[in-house]
């Protein structure tokens with residue numbers, strides 16, 4: 106089946122260089138999205154960041170562990186560690202006042218009769234020579250204590266879908282993040298909206314205006330210490346967004362240009378390419394280009410009556 110943009114981009118697998126080879130090897134262990142594009146961007150950012158940045162790495166929300174493994178391969182080259190935090194038993198109960206209907210308690214638990222997620226992950230780490238680099242922490246984030254995590258983080262990846270989970274991991278990660286360290290929050294534009302609401306409440310509380318750099322399709326990246334400047338405009342939801350990560354990604358732009366050739370001048374791919382070319386702050390152009398995707402996210406779940414298990 107051949108899809109149009111943006112769904113077509115979710116199936117893109119040809120990424121260049123060492124990162125591309127590693128991503129191909131970890132793909133069966135990665136959830137999609139953030140894989141492949143937000144993963145690709147984040148790995149590029151980490152590769153540039155680590156040589157000049159102190160601190161360890163943490164992932165909050167690991168599931169089958171593909172992203173922790175990919176982060177671990179870069180961490181290993183710089184003698185750092187990745188703290189891979191997850192219940193390994195799936196999501197806790199959503200809060201219906203803060204999470205729009207979508208997720209259910211137990212999503213991402215191991216499928217009945219299959220080996221436990223933590224066991225599978227630990228074996229993968231050993232097979233890939235990462236046992237000393239990636240440290241699994243099995244707990245609900247709300248139960249993690251100060252002693253469980255390192256004092257300083259260079260990068261934290263928050264990928265846990267729910268308001269309460271993202272709020273708990275923000276409280277753990279943000280104070281540990283080194284000045285100019287990087288925070289990535291997944292599912293920010295997901296219609297369930299828990300992560301976006303958790304960020305809004307958290308950054309209001311700590312009174313730190315931040316800039317959200319968009320990672321395709323619905324993650325955002327925040328650099329600690331970076332605040333909105335004169336060229337940033339507040340969007341309708343009160344946030345400041347930049348599309349810099351997309352605009353500076355030559356592989357993303359090449360693929361998008363090819364997609365415009367395939368899908369035509371009236372396509373959503375063209376809308377996105379044009380808005381990136383004209384204004385790297387045009388979040389409305391971005392939202393508009395992906396307008397069919399936001400509602401398409403609901404479709405696969407409507408079709409499955411069983412909770413999503415791994």
Ligand SMILES: C[S@@+](CC[C@H](N)C(=O)[O-])C[C@H]1O[C@@H](n2cnc3c(N)ncnc32)[C@H](O)[C@@H]1O
Nearest residue numbers: 135136166168172191192195245246264265270
């Ligand atoms: C979307 S998956 C993570 C996907 C993974 N980062 C990847 O890129 O493939 C979300 C994970 O978050 C975990 N999770 C969500 N809320 C949690 C919480 N409060 N405490 C611990 N784990 C949680 C779930 O168990 C699930 O494995």
